[in-house]
Amino acid sequence: MTNPLIDLLAEKGVLLADGATGTNLFNMGLMSGEPPEFWNTDKPENILTLYRGAVNAGSDLFLTNSFGANASRLKLHNAQKRAHELSRVAAELAREVADTAGRKVLVAGSVGPTGEIMEPVGPLTHASAVEMFHETADGLKAGGADIGWLETISAPEEYRAAAEGFALAGLPWVGTMSFDTAGRTMMGMTSAGMVDMVDEMDNKPLAFGANCGTGASDLLRTVLGFAAKGSAVPIVAKGNAGIPKYVEGHIHYDGTPELMATYAIMARNCGAQIIGGCCGTMPSHLEKMREALDTTPKGSTPDLEEIVAALGAFSSQSDGTDGEGPTRAPRRGRRRS
Numbered sequence: 001m002t003n004p005l006i007d008l009l010a011e012k013g014v015l016l017a018d019g020a021t022g023t024n025l026f027n028m029g030l031m032s033g034e035p036p037e038f039w040n041t042d043k044p045e046n047i048l049t050l051y052r053g054a055v056n057a058g059s060d061l062f063l064t065n066s067f068g069a070n071a072s073r074l075k076l077h078n079a080q081k082r083a084h085e086l087s088r089v090a091a092e093l094a095r096e097v098a099d100t101a102g103r104k105v106l107v108a109g110s111v112g113p114t115g116e117i118m119e120p121v122g123p124l125t126h127a128s129a130v131e132m133f134h135e136t137a138d139g140l141k142a143g144g145a146d147i148g149w150l151e152t153i154s155a156p157e158e159y160r161a162a163a164e165g166f167a168l169a170g171l172p173w174v175g176t177m178s179f180d181t182a183g184r185t186m187m188g189m190t191s192a193g194m195v196d197m198v199d200e201m202d203n204k205p206l207a208f209g210a211n212c213g214t215g216a217s218d219l220l221r222t223v224l225g226f227a228a229k230g231s232a233v234p235i236v237a238k239g240n241a242g243i244p245k246y247v248e249g250h251i252h253y254d255g256t257p258e259l260m261a262t263y264a265i266m267a268r269n270c271g272a273q274i275i276g277g278c279c280g281t282m283p284s285h286l287e288k289m290r291e292a293l294d295t296t297p298k299g300s301t302p303d304l305e306e307i308v309a310a311l312g313a314f315s316s317q318s319d320g321t322d323g324e325g326p327t328r329a330p331r332r333g334r335r336r337s
């Protein structure tokens with residue numbers, strides 16, 4: 001099976017993804033609690049600016065502004081019937097930017113969690129989840145997305161439901177989870193468990209990995225966990241730009257462009273082939289990441305001490321795979337910011 005993502009990976013070896021959506025849009029005036037997806041139709045120039053920021057910084061692919069474009073999340077704003085429309089327009093705007101980039105750039109249709117807890121723990125049925133993911137994926141495909149991009153998932157059941165939704169839409173996909181609870185996802189999935197899940201799936205993602213979480217160090221420890229399993233599926237690393245800090249009423253991430261450049265090199269050395277940023281990652285970070293990946297030869301796999309020395313301490317002693325990582329009570333999924 002061929003696909004633009006697989007072809008570009010074969011050509012370049014390592015791809016640079018994009019950075020944050022929320023952080024960039026908040027800097028443009030998005031208010032807390034305001035659905036970013038509404039800007040696809042209300043303020044399209046702002047969304048084009050978001051996309052161009054990543055492309056101009058050197059990203060090989062970028063995600064659409066559709067993280068919360070599913071019926072469950074949009075229902076909070078009485079807009080559940082707009083899921084397909086907002087997903088489609090997000091991809092159409094992205095297609096415009098990608099097609100005028102002057103080089104090969106891929107559009108990845110962002111799909112976030114439903115925000116609900118699936119059965120048997122919560123009320124969301126598998127069939128309902130598949131239906132919602134299918135609707136969003138179909139909208140992204142209609143708008144011209146090259147691939148779907150599932151992100152910030154905590155529950156394996158939701159990951160599998162999304163896989164079915166992408167299959168129904170006929171959209172190849174990439175899927176990441178957020179390992180932010182002592183090396184595990186909120187619902188207890190470990191890096192090793194994710195590899196096992198992906199390898200057993202019928203509709204496998206083109207690539208899998210981790211995004212968001214608690215910091216660059218933790219994310220790279222998770223990537224090492226993926227790589228240790230030896231899966232043939234390419235690995236994605238999309239870490240936050242440092243640690244969030246509350247300053248003068250706003251959240252700021254303390255990761256400098258130079259730190260994110262170091263993270264990008266180390267992510268590649270850990271085994272990731274698609275590398276980007278998540279919360280707090282701006283075009284200035286991506287520019288340094290691009291430069292670092294282009295000018296620094298691939299090195300040896302770093303050990304945990306080297307990761308800590310370069311990027312800071314881990315948030316927990318355990319990576320979750322030793323049986324020591326705790327599970328936390330479920331809560332609603334976060335927006336990629």
